[in-house]
Amino acid sequence: MKSTDLNSLQGTSVRLLTLLLLLFSAPVHAQGMPPGGPAQGPTQVGTITLSSEDVPYVRTLPGRAVSFEETDLRPRVSGLIEAILYTPGAPLKVGDPMFKIEDASYRAAVASAEAALASAQVDATTSTASLDRYRSLQNSSAVTQADLQAAEATAAASEAGVAAAQAALDIAILDLSHTTVVSPIDGIGGLPEVSVGALVTANQADPLGSVTRLDPIYIDVSDSSAARLRVRDRIQTGNLTVGDKLEISLTLEDGSVYLGEGSLITPGTTVSTTTGTFDLRVQFDNPDRLIMPGQFLRVDITFGTTKAALVPQRATSRASNGALTAFVVREGNAQQVTLSSSGSYDNSWVVTEGADVGDVLIVDGLSNLVDGAEVTTVPVTINADGAVIDTPSDTDDTNGKQ
Numbered sequence: 001m002k003s004t005d006l007n008s009l010q011g012t013s014v015r016l017l018t019l020l021l022l023l024f025s026a027p028v029h030a031q032g033m034p035p036g037g038p039a040q041g042p043t044q045v046g047t048i049t050l051s052s053e054d055v056p057y058v059r060t061l062p063g064r065a066v067s068f069e070e071t072d073l074r075p076r077v078s079g080l081i082e083a084i085l086y087t088p089g090a091p092l093k094v095g096d097p098m099f100k101i102e103d104a105s106y107r108a109a110v111a112s113a114e115a116a117l118a119s120a121q122v123d124a125t126t127s128t129a130s131l132d133r134y135r136s137l138q139n140s141s142a143v144t145q146a147d148l149q150a151a152e153a154t155a156a157a158s159e160a161g162v163a164a165a166q167a168a169l170d171i172a173i174l175d176l177s178h179t180t181v182v183s184p185i186d187g188i189g190g191l192p193e194v195s196v197g198a199l200v201t202a203n204q205a206d207p208l209g210s211v212t213r214l215d216p217i218y219i220d221v222s223d224s225s226a227a228r229l230r231v232r233d234r235i236q237t238g239n240l241t242v243g244d245k246l247e248i249s250l251t252l253e254d255g256s257v258y259l260g261e262g263s264l265i266t267p268g269t270t271v272s273t274t275t276g277t278f279d280l281r282v283q284f285d286n287p288d289r290l291i292m293p294g295q296f297l298r299v300d301i302t303f304g305t306t307k308a309a310l311v312p313q314r315a316t317s318r319a320s321n322g323a324l325t326a327f328v329v330r331e332g333n334a335q336q337v338t339l340s341s342s343g344s345y346d347n348s349w350v351v352t353e354g355a356d357v358g359d360v361l362i363v364d365g366l367s368n369l370v371d372g373a374e375v376t377t378v379p380v381t382i383n384a385d386g387a388v389i390d391t392p393s394d395t396d397d398t399n400g401k402q
Contacts, residue, residue, distance in 0.1 A: 043373055046364030046380035046388055047329060048312075052357045054305040055345050056247075057240050059231075060298055063221040063250075063282075067214060067293040069185045072207035075200040076178040077101060081208075085180075088191045092183040092211055099192075099208050101200065103179035106172065113172040117165035124158035131155040187213035188289075212293065217286040218265065219250065221299050222277045228268075231303060240306050247302035248282050253295060260284050262299070310348035311339060311355055312382050315363040324349065327369060329360040329377055336371040346384070364388045 083100040086092060134151040137143040183189070190210040194200065200208065234240035248262035261284075268278030282299060284291065291297070316326045316339065324339045339354035355361065362369070364380055381389045 041374075042332070042376045043334075043369065044365060045327075045329075045334070045362045045369070045375045045377060046390070047360045047362055047377040048380060048382065050309045050311070050355060050357055050359045050361055052307050053310055054241075055308045055310065055350055056302045057231075057234070057304055057306045058343065058345075059223065059227065059301045059303065060343075061221045061223050061301065063219040063297045063299040065291050065293050065295040065297060066218040066220050066281075067212045068216050068218055068283075069187060069213035070210065070293070071184055072210050073098060073181055073183075074204060074207055075099075075101060075181065076202055077106065077175050078201045079103070079105070079179065079199070081194050081196050081198045081200060083196060084192050086183075086189045088189050088209075090189060091187070092189050093186055094183060096183045097180050098183055098189065098211075099181040099194075101179040101181070103176055106176040106179055109172040110169065110176050113165065113169035117162065117169050120158070120161040120165040124155070124162045127151070127155040127158035181208060183211050185211055185213055187211040214289050214292065215286040216283050217291050217293070219262065219282045219284065219291075219297060219299055221280050221282060221301075222275075223268070223280070224277050225271045226276070228278070234306065235304075240304050242304040243302070249300045249302075250284060250291075251298040251300065252290070253297065258284065258290070260286075308342070308350045308352070309355055309357050309359075310345060311341075311351045311361060312348050312363055313344070314347070314382075314388075315361055315366070316349060317366075324354075326355065327362040327366065327371075328355060329362060329375060332374060332376075334362060334369055334371065334373045334375050347382075 079101040081099060082102045085097040085100055092098070131151040131154070134143050134148045138145075138148050188211065190212065192209045193206065194208050231240065235242055246264055248264065250258040250260070250262060252258055262282040264280065265283045266281040268280045271278045311326055316324055319325050319338075324341060325336055326339055327334045327336055329335070337354045339349065340352050341349040342352050343350050360377060362375070362377075363382060364378075365375075369375075378390070383389055
């Protein structure tokens with residue numbers, strides 16, 4: 001092959017390679033398509049209009065269960081434990097026997113006291129008869145004034161002896177009755193702290209056992225004094241309408257709501273100097289003994305209702321700094337707002353700042369939505385579970401910009 005043909009072939013190859021590079025590196029424009037690709041229209045979103053609603057004003061506070069009544073049993077006489085007369089965990093009534101202390105010596109003391117009383121009564125009878133005889137003879141020379149006074153003193157001493165013997169008998173009978181230790185309250189018997197054959201002493205420090213009343217039961221609750229002032233301010237400014245009574249509910253440790261309504265027993269009267277909190281006590285019926293002393297629970301106290309705008313939680317998100325945010329529609333565009341809330345109700349936030357009554361809130365179509373994006377709105381509704389439900393109206397009639 002000649003050199004001129006070779007040069008021509010190489011030149012042709014270079015031109016072809018250059019053409020291919022230009023072809024694949026240049027942007028390809030479809031007929032009628034702008035350089036930036038297909039034009040994107042407004043994003044369709046589901047919206048609701050915020051309205052003012054009567055929202056219960058609820059304070060959720062930590063609480064601890066406390067027994068309605070609880071008592072430790074201690075012996076009032078000394079002796080050996082002869083028998084344990086109750087079943088631990090079983091209900092007890094006032095006066096039900098729980099422990100039996102050996103009583104032979106106390107029965108003997110009662111018998112001795114009865115004999116002493118009988119002797120004193122005989123002496124009193126004799127002294128009274130002598131006094132009556134002296135009085136009948138006091139005008140005669142057979143009885144002097146001194147004899148009469150002596151007879152009166154003897155009769156009085158005899159009557160005092162009878163009273164003392166009666167008191168001794170009463171004490172002996174009381175000690176005998178204390179050999180049977182009974183329940184002083186209605187409640188549930190705890191485990192015995194002693195066994196049969198143990199020696200106990202009167203008024204010892206160690207208890208024999210205990211009885212606890214669980215129905216009803218108390219819940220002790222703590223709240224901050226600052227929160228109490230805020231509630232008062234809401235009432236005075238008219239932002240909180242107080243109901244006829246406080247509604248008090250209880251959440252158990254497993255998250256279930258206790259079936260029963262509580263009542264306020266004791267409002268707080270002093271504030272702790274260390275924690276700035278005050279204590280109050282509420283009471284619940286506890287027939288099934290689901291609540292036991294020492295349990296930590298949550299108490300919801302509803303003070304009344306307040307006017308507020310409810311923002312569904314599904315329509316909100318948390319910014320990187322923890323701020324609560326949502327999108328509202330203003331002049332056809334999505335605008336991100338920062339919300340302040342005073343708590344939650346059902347599946348919504350109770351909003352105090354950031355969104356107002358009448359604002360159009362975006363609740364659906366939030367994926368990849370950015371602040372300032374152009375949107376068209378479709379009215380939707382939120383059911384009780386927080387899910388979005390489209391309205392039955394034709395969406396074509398509601399695609400206008402808000």
